Amino acid sequence: MAEKKELYGYEEDDILTLEFDDGEEEECGILGVFDALGKEYIALNPLGTEDVYLYGYKEYEEDYELIDIADEDEFAKVVKEFEQLAVEEA
Template structure:
């Protein structure tokens, strides 16, 4: 992968719709790994600037990591704050955060 290519993930939503997302970053907070995803439209662009945050789970050696919704409000607040700190360090400015429940 060259530096101009982005890493993407395809989410399958509750209604079985698939949503392609750019991986913005994988980061750690409170000893757990999290991932920040930017949903893309059919043209491969982001329309609304929403970011989805998920907890990464280890599915075993050689397996792709899994994604879990962050259901605890306190945990989501800590993860959002850590992600915002990362965004400020990247000089992206403020982007609306939303979780997919």
């Protein structure tokens, strides 16, 4: 019998698996997609943690792309926007 995966309150459709350059994988719940600085970003929560990963986000007809935020200034602004949105939802 297959072992049931712990979803930590997420629906199965709201979980994606990140694959890192070193081959490691991590399942994350999608907290949401939001606009900041004229672009779209996605907030991900590694299952079983309180961490949040932020990436640039582009959606295509049948796929999507996560984009590393390499610029420190851009990242700081995105974090600030995400934190503001999180407070508004609480």
